Amino acid sequence: xxxxxxxxxxxxxxxxxxxxxxxxxxxxxxxxxxxxxxxxxxxxxxxxxxxxxxxxxxxxxxxxxxxxxxxxxxxxxxxxxxxxxxxxxxxxxxxxxxxxxxxxxxxxxxxxxx
Amino acid sequence: xxxxxxxxxxxxxxxxxxxxxxxxxxxxxxxxxxxxxxxxxxxxxxxxxxxxxxxxxxxxxxxxxxxxxxxxxxxxxxxxxxxxxxxxxxxxxxxxxxxxxxxxxxxxxxxxxxxx
Numbered sequence: 001x002x003x004x005x006x007x008x009x010x011x012x013x014x015x016x017x018x019x020x021x022x023x024x025x026x027x028x029x030x031x032x033x034x035x036x037x038x039x040x041x042x043x044x045x046x047x048x049x050x051x052x053x054x055x056x057x058x059x060x061x062x063x064x065x066x067x068x069x070x071x072x073x074x075x076x077x078x079x080x081x082x083x084x085x086x087x088x089x090x091x092x093x094x095x096x097x098x099x100x101x102x103x104x105x106x107x108x109x110x111x112x113x114x
Numbered sequence: 115x116x117x118x119x120x121x122x123x124x125x126x127x128x129x130x131x132x133x134x135x136x137x138x139x140x141x142x143x144x145x146x147x148x149x150x151x152x153x154x155x156x157x158x159x160x161x162x163x164x165x166x167x168x169x170x171x172x173x174x175x176x177x178x179x180x181x182x183x184x185x186x187x188x189x190x191x192x193x194x195x196x197x198x199x200x201x202x203x204x205x206x207x208x209x210x211x212x213x214x215x216x217x218x219x220x221x222x223x224x225x226x227x228x229x230x
Contacts, residue, residue: 034218043120043207043221044158087157091217102148102219106157 002027004090004105012111013078021073021108023088031100032091033071035064037084038107044087047073078112085109117141118210120222127198128230135193135225137208143188144210148219149181152205164191198229 003026013019025033032051036044048057050066057064061082063074073086088105117140127133137147145166150158162183164170170183180202182194191210195202205226209219 032217036221041205041224041226043118043209043224046116046218046220049218089219100217101163102160104158104160 002090002092002101002103004088004103006086006088006105006108008108009106010109010111012113013075015079015112015114016077018074018076018078020075021086021088021110022070023073023105024070025088025090025103025105026069027090027092027103028095029093030090031093033066034089034091034102035062035071035073036087036089038087039084047086075110078110080112080114083110083112116210116212116220118208118220118222120208120225122225123223124226124228126228126230129199130197132194132196133198133227135195135206135208135227137191137193137210137222139189139210139212139220142210142212144191144212145188146211147185147191148209148211149183149191149193150207150209152207152224158207161193195227198227200229203227203229 005024007022035047038044048064053068055066061076065072085107087107091102094101119138121136147164149161161176162170162172164183164185166185185191207224209221
């Protein structure tokens with residue numbers, strides 16, 4: 001069964017304290033892995049797409065990497081405004097419908113303390 | 115950009131009434147739109163995939179007759195919650211996929227539905 005898990009469930013960092021969030025997935029045929037940021041009461045905001053193992057993408061203090069079984073979102077010197085829930089999603093081909101399907105992980109709630 | 119809007123942002127209705135939520139891609143054409151619901155402190159659960167000009171594909175456990183989806187144009191999809199009940203209260207979020215080399219989805223701001 002296709003599955004996406006994220007760890008930790010919640011993470012509390014001091015401002016400037018770098019760390020990484022993990023997304024592990026089990027899918028039959030990965031067609032893309034996405035990272036989103038979601039603030040309370042709002043829709044997810046797109047951050048990155050990764051397609052193949054070894055790929056890396058960067059945006060300001062965030063860097064996403066991908067292996068065959070997991071992805072990491074590295075946060076360097078975080079600031080309080082980076083506090084949010086970070087969602088990982090995996091795009092897989094649904095064998096029954098032949099449509100692509102996106103499965104979301106449960107998210108990691110990040111709090112950055114000044 | 116890739117902006118997706120939803121309307122309304124909040125709706126409160128009485129049990130038994132129907133509520134329509136609109137999702138629009140403002141600056142791109144979306145052949146595929148998705149509808150999700152999200153309960154507090156939980157991740158997004160896909161309800162249905164909506165392809166322009168064809169019937170929506172519903173996920174297992176989602177009632178087609180209760181959650182009516184229409185994708186009449188390349189920029190508009192609607193979700194109608196028919197005969198809403200308190201258990202339908204949730205955060206409903208739509209997304210639109212822009213066909214490009216990335217196929218990423220762009221999300222609307224969500225609609226908070228409260229059924230009394």
